[in-house]
Amino acid sequence: MSTATATSTATFASALNTAMSDAMEADESVVVFGEDVGTLGGVFRITDGLTKRFGTNRCFDTPLAESGIAGTAVGMAINGMRPVIEMQFDAFAYPALEQVFSHIAKMANRTRGRVRLPMVIRIPYGGGVGGVEHHCDSSEAYYAHTAGLKVFTPATVADAYLMLREAIDTEDPVVFFEPKKLYWSKADDDLSTLREAYESGTESSRLVGAQGQAVVVREGTDVSIISYGPSVSTAVKAAEAAAEDGISAEVLDMRSVVPFDEVALVRTVEKTGRAVVVAEAQGFVSVASEITARIQERCFHSLASPVLRVTGFDIPYPAPKLEEHHLPDVNRILDALDELQWED
Amino acid sequence: MDDPVTTSDPSHAKAEQGSRIFEASRSFGITPEQYMLPAQQQIQMLDPEGALVPSDEQGTGPGHEYPIPEAEVLLKAYAALVAGRRINDQNYALVRQGRLAVYPSSHGQEACQVGAALCLEPGDWMFPTYRDTVSVISRGVDPLDVMVSFRGDWHCGYDPKEHRVGSMSTPLTTQLLHAVGVAHAAKLRGEDTVVLAMCGDGATSEGDFHEALNFAAVFEVPVVFFVQNNGYAISVPLSSQSVAPSLAHKAIGYGMAGEQVDGNDMVAVLATLRRAVHLARENSMPLLVEAVTYRMQAHTNADDETRYRDREEVEQWKRKDPLVRMQRYLTSEGILNDDAAAEITEAAEKVASSLRQAMTADPAENPLEIFDHVYAEPTAQLLAQRAQLDDELQRTATSEGTQR
Ligand SMILES: Cc1ncc(C[n+]2csc(CCOP(=O)(O)OP(=O)(O)O)c2C)c(N)n1
Ligand SMILES: [Mg+2]
Numbered sequence: 001m002s003t004a005t006a007t008s009t010a011t012f013a014s015a016l017n018t019a020m021s022d023a024m025e026a027d028e029s030v031v032v033f034g035e036d037v038g039t040l041g042g043v044f045r046i047t048d049g050l051t052k053r054f055g056t057n058r059c060f061d062t063p064l065a066e067s068g069i070a071g072t073a074v075g076m077a078i079n080g081m082r083p084v085i086e087m088q089f090d091a092f093a094y095p096a097l098e099q100v101f102s103h104i105a106k107m108a109n110r111t112r113g114r115v116r117l118p119m120v121i122r123i124p125y126g127g128g129v130g131g132v133e134h135h136c137d138s139s140e141a142y143y144a145h146t147a148g149l150k151v152f153t154p155a156t157v158a159d160a161y162l163m164l165r166e167a168i169d170t171e172d173p174v175v176f177f178e179p180k181k182l183y184w185s186k187a188d189d190d191l192s193t194l195r196e197a198y199e200s201g202t203e204s205s206r207l208v209g210a211q212g213q214a215v216v217v218r219e220g221t222d223v224s225i226i227s228y229g230p231s232v233s234t235a236v237k238a239a240e241a242a243a244e245d246g247i248s249a250e251v252l253d254m255r256s257v258v259p260f261d262e263v264a265l266v267r268t269v270e271k272t273g274r275a276v277v278v279a280e281a282q283g284f285v286s287v288a289s290e291i292t293a294r295i296q297e298r299c300f301h302s303l304a305s306p307v308l309r310v311t312g313f314d315i316p317y318p319a320p321k322l323e324e325h326h327l328p329d330v331n332r333i334l335d336a337l338d339e340l341q342w343e344d
Numbered sequence: 345m346d347d348p349v350t351t352s353d354p355s356h357a358k359a360e361q362g363s364r365i366f367e368a369s370r371s372f373g374i375t376p377e378q379y380m381l382p383a384q385q386q387i388q389m390l391d392p393e394g395a396l397v398p399s400d401e402q403g404t405g406p407g408h409e410y411p412i413p414e415a416e417v418l419l420k421a422y423a424a425l426v427a428g429r430r431i432n433d434q435n436y437a438l439v440r441q442g443r444l445a446v447y448p449s450s451h452g453q454e455a456c457q458v459g460a461a462l463c464l465e466p467g468d469w470m471f472p473t474y475r476d477t478v479s480v481i482s483r484g485v486d487p488l489d490v491m492v493s494f495r496g497d498w499h500c501g502y503d504p505k506e507h508r509v510g511s512m513s514t515p516l517t518t519q520l521l522h523a524v525g526v527a528h529a530a531k532l533r534g535e536d537t538v539v540l541a542m543c544g545d546g547a548t549s550e551g552d553f554h555e556a557l558n559f560a561a562v563f564e565v566p567v568v569f570f571v572q573n574n575g576y577a578i579s580v581p582l583s584s585q586s587v588a589p590s591l592a593h594k595a596i597g598y599g600m601a602g603e604q605v606d607g608n609d610m611v612a613v614l615a616t617l618r619r620a621v622h623l624a625r626e627n628s629m630p631l632l633v634e635a636v637t638y639r640m641q642a643h644t645n646a647d648d649e650t651r652y653r654d655r656e657e658v659e660q661w662k663r664k665d666p667l668v669r670m671q672r673y674l675t676s677e678g679i680l681n682d683d684a685a686a687e688i689t690e691a692a693e694k695v696a697s698s699l700r701q702a703m704t705a706d707p708a709e710n711p712l713e714i715f716d717h718v719y720a721e722p723t724a725q726l727l728a729q730r731a732q733l734d735d736e737l738q739r740t741a742t743s744e745g746t747q748r
Binding site for chain 2: 063072110112114115259
């Protein structure tokens with residue numbers, strides 16, 4: 001990576017790639033491994049060039065076995081490394097779940113904090129890219145439900161860089177969900193400015209911290225649309241469309257599911273008095289359900305209408321030609337906004 | 345491509361010149377296949393009566409020779425065997441008295457338990473299972489700290505990093521991958537740490553067993569996989585787990601050497617494991633050792649062994665008791681005398697009585713600690729839940745106070 005000039009354009013993918021190479025540069029104990037991450041640079045090229053730059057001891061291909069990848073990462077973390085492992089696709093992380101649930105999530109608690117596992121599990125997730133079965137799952141709820149894991153999911157290029165750096169430096173294990181449909185999205189972010197901010201410890205460069213920092217990405221006064229990861233951009237588009245109908249919608253990006261920023265959530269809902277929660281995953285027993293429950297518990301007296309969810313249907317992810325019917329889109333969000341008892 | 349036998353592409357093959365297996369086998373003057381295959385019969389150095397087996401009948405062969413450990417080491421092993429047996433039986437009794445929640449006993453398997461600890465250097469690592477209490481104690485972890493989990497006070501009571509002993513836990517064979525990762529990290533830093541990765545016979549059917557052996561072999565890391573084949577996985581006999589000629593044979597498919605040893609023969613277990621650890625360290629490659637042994641007591645206190653095995657089978661294994669064999673051998677060799685034996689018994693008794701005392705005392709755990717280690721810094725939600733429990737506890741304390 002040559003040092004970027006002030007007005008360069010970065011993609012979500014290059015932000016993640018640069019975050020890893022900067023972290024490897026900054027800390028010798030950071031190692032990256034997984035399936036095809038070495039010579040090929042990963043099937044999405046997120047680890048492109050890391051082996052070339054840092055050698056096969058720092059970024060390497062493993063045998064094809066997800067439990068093996070996660071389980072050996074546990075051992076590496078026990079023995080002083082900070083592994084960043086890649087699961088090739090959301091649904092192919094499932095063979096690793098025993099290691100994730102029974103050890104990665106529990107090791108610190110089991111050992112009374114004596115063995116912490118500072119590791120990152122990167123998972124490309126979600127749909128909208130025409131992927132076939134097993135390549136489009138939104139599996140964040142499984143991990144968020146498991147105490148001991150942190151769950152991050154960036155929605156912008158700058159957040160991708162800063163949140164991955166923070167994930168790698170976190171003492172707890174972080175499951176890092178990368179919305180695949182955003183990989184090729186671009187922004188006028190200068191990665192070297194972000195690097196400087198992060199490495200000089202600027203407070204504003206820490207986007208999660210111990211308690212989470214949800215961010216208002218669009219201000220509004222009538223309703224809060226709460227979202228995260230791949231759905232944030234859809235929520236913003238819906239807010240823009242709603243503005244044409246005279247509804248002023250605020251959009252909140254949660255950024256992390258764990259830690260969960262209840263303060264920002266309560267702040268926006270108390271301000272607007274209405275809430276719609278948007279997520280790609282099936283709605284039943286989901287992160288969207290959790291957000292909705294929290295709003296009900298904390299903001300009941302500020303609410304002018306029931307809290308609604310706009311999520312994927314409660315079905316296995318559909319085939320590529322049918323996914324548009326499944327994913328929450330602008331119209332479905334606008335329909336939900338219409339239902340928020342505006343009569344008064 | 346017309347003749348697949350002669351045109352096999354060398355770049356696709358692994359046990360080629362230059363590979364660790366090739367080099368190791370060449371150093372013994374045997375082929376890679378001969379090196380990887382277990383010796384023709386179980387390695388045994390003491391017969392069931394405790395007499396030394398003539399060296400040409402020990403089951404070893406070229407490339408599979410195992411020197412008998414020094415007298416000093418054997419005496420130390422014997423002391424650990426006696427202590428181990430005492431610990432097993434004391435804990436078994438404590439479970440029946442309701443002082444322990446559970447205790448998976450290794451009564452009968454103590455030679456394996458002790459061998460696993462004594463084959464390692466202080467800088468090495470051990471990854472035990474739930475049944476390996478005696479190994480963990482033999483490695484130097486305070487017995488009371490090990491018992492924390494069986495008493496039900498906390499999941500793991502010792503510091504894994506201080507002792508270089510993984511936290512004992514129950515998801516079968518998951519710890520084998522941790523062992524491989526620890527060894528891999530050490531190798532990347534240029535340290536010559538050997539890791540002993542332990543599991544049972546039934547556990548070899550789990551996927552993580554396979555993945556761990558394969559990762560270890562592919563990354564050429566010094567892990568010794570140590571399988572205690574005690575014949576059963578709870579009620580299921582080995583014949584229902586595997587039809588391989590032996591569990592040691594499983595090594596070959598990964599390009600690793602396997603060895604099978606009499607697991608009730610302290611001398612042979614120690615000799616075989618020490619050699620395996622030495623080879624792993626020298627050549628930076630993994631090996632698999634299967635020890636054939638027997639679990640003399642039920643799987644745990646919750647188990648009814650009469651449903652799946654008969655008394656006769658258990659009685660037969662009694663005759664191969666590792667303690668008796670070792671004691672006879674050491675006495676006949678003049679390594680163990682009456683004074684030493686009395687000292688060893690006394691030391692074991694001390695451990696048992698400290699266990700008795702500690703496990704009958706009321707524990708003083710702090711309920712609020714359940715929130716403290718989930719994350720490096722507790723989340724706001726956990727802090728709120730902690731405050732809730734704290735409040736409940738205080739109200740309970742107050743109402744108990746007013747009732748009195
Ligand atoms: C993944 C998993 N499945 C099932 C169990 C329940 N279980 C506990 S011990 C055991 C038998 C294991 O047998 P073996 O590996 O031979 O070890 P042994 O108990 O004989 O020492 C089973 C099935 C478990 N602990 N973990
Ligand atoms: Mg068994």
